[in-house]
Amino acid sequence: MTEPLIRPATQADIGALTALEASFPEEDRFDRRTWRRLLAGHASVLVCEAPRDGLLAAAVMLYRKGARVARLYSITVAPEARGMGLARALMAACEADATERGARAVRLEVRASNSSATRLYEAGGYRVIATLESYYPDGEAALRMEKYLDAPSNGAP
Template sequence: MTRPHAVHRLLEGAPLPPWVVALDRQAFGEPWGDLAGHEALWMVPEVGFALWSRAPRAGEAELVRIVVAPAARGRGLGRALLMTSQRELAADGMDCLYLEVRPSNEAAVRLYEACGWSPCGRRPRYYADGEDALLYQRLG
């Protein structure tokens, strides 16, 4: 049995576990699909994952998706996923991190700010429903 906050990185080239696909579909409607060579996924098995797009030559990475199953929220799993993946990306030389988030996703905004992220821009009417996207960065 996995400890509640045991975050693991999916091995490069490994297929996405079915629970990742199901959770992604539940959260976003359409799952991301198989990982490309520049993408990396950290997970707490069966309950959550963080998907990043990496640009190692630029020293940058972008958080594409972070999801925790509704029944497992409020236990610090999102924070564990975010902090572990940030730390490992930095160890791999990617210390300029970026993400976008809906302003209405207040829990996510609080998490990002508590984990050292700073607002750096806004994309007006970015989402299909017309909501803006807030842009965040984390350096170093």
């Protein structure tokens, strides 16, 4: 496999983004309409692709105008690309994007039963700040995690 490239998603990626989430339970997937809305709104959608292998992973960051906390809403990695460090690379790219937009922290929610994702986030410096009971449509709890980002190098607080 050639070295994957991380770049902002475009409307042309919607079909591949929809297909990437096919392994998710139906209630956790974005449909084409949602992807269009995310790409047109206050979100940052980053994709990881390899020239011969296509789109391998994607991440969605949500931003509220004036907010200092960004939300890592989703990271998806194709089953055949898991274990290659793509989620970690996307996480770093998302944090850089958040810093560029003026965020001071990133928060996320993860299924309490998703121990591999929780380990990934903890290894990246995230810590559990709350447990949200019955958070998901199926009644499962979520762990809310947070990471403070480094201040920009321009000396701003």
